[in-house]
Amino acid sequence: MANQKYEAFLTVAQTHSFKEAAARMGYTQAGISYLVNSLERDLGLPLFVRDYGDTRLTADGRELYPLVQAAHAAEHQLETHVAELKHLEGGLVRVAAFTSTAIQWFPHIAKAFLEAYPLIDLKLLCIDDEQALADAVWNGDADCGFCVSPLRYDFDAVMLRRDPLLVAVSPDNPKATQRFFTATDLAEQPYVQLMSNGRPSEMEALFKANGVEPNVRFTVDSDYAVMSMVSANLGFSVLPDLILREPPFPLVTIRTKAAAARDIHLIARSRTSASAATRAFIETAERWVAENYAG
Secondary structure (H helix, E strand, O other): OOOHHHHHHHHHHHHOOHHHHHHHHOOOHHHHHHHHHHHHHHHOOOOEEEEOOEEEEOHHHHHHHHHHHHHHHHHHHHHHHHHHHHOOOOOEEEEEEOHHHHHHOHHHHHHHHHHHOOOOEEEEEEOOOHHHHHHHHHOOOOOEEEEEOOOOOOOEEEEEEEEEEEEEEOOOOHHHHOOEOOHHHHHHOEEEEEEEOOEEOOOHHHHHHHOOOOEEEEEEOOHHHHHHHHHOOOOEEEEEOOOOOOOOOOOEEEEOOOOOEEEEEEEEOOOOOOOHHHHHHHHHHHHHHHHHOOO
């Protein structure tokens, strides 16, 4: 995979000699000349001035040197990473996830991951409390995790999706046929509030965006209890699009004119120092979400 033309160019530039470059790389001098000449043909530019006893970069060669150096380093890093992944023969990746990601995303990502790396074990840790989830990843109890911003530590984070917040109502609710749930509706209709360990959830952002305070009738700490109560026409609620994709109860979703969303990240304490298996899982998750939630 490594580009030998790049290596030959850099070695000649460093040694000022085709002969010395050949000795360092284990090639014949003719072999090094062939690689450099081939690179010059590819680029359509002369890279060296070849005087007897002296070889030096042309002006174009000097300008391209740092770019070739960076490209060569990147190719080497890619080759090393691929080799590492190919030799994954075991290990465990512990993934922390809150309810909607655990249900809607993790099974599909796990299937794709295990098809590529069948000898790696996955462990799912279901943690709905945002602080507890962040603590688990930061303290090493989980290798990576799906997390809603704002991030509480200096994580190595990958943005996966901006998840819209939607109003959920019963099909029997008179507002169910409306195109938008108005600010007046948000303020006056009875609200089934989702709490997380005694704290309002990120769904409160929708009320802030619309400049109203909700008329809270019920407060519960379970997504599914909220959906059940809303389906029974006890009030409306605000839930993320992700969990409303396949609700277990009859519901109608409505947007608001002033929209709001939550940002879902996949976090690790350090992607650079993470295990090859963890990095492979993160890459698989990025790819799967991008392919299945485009736009």
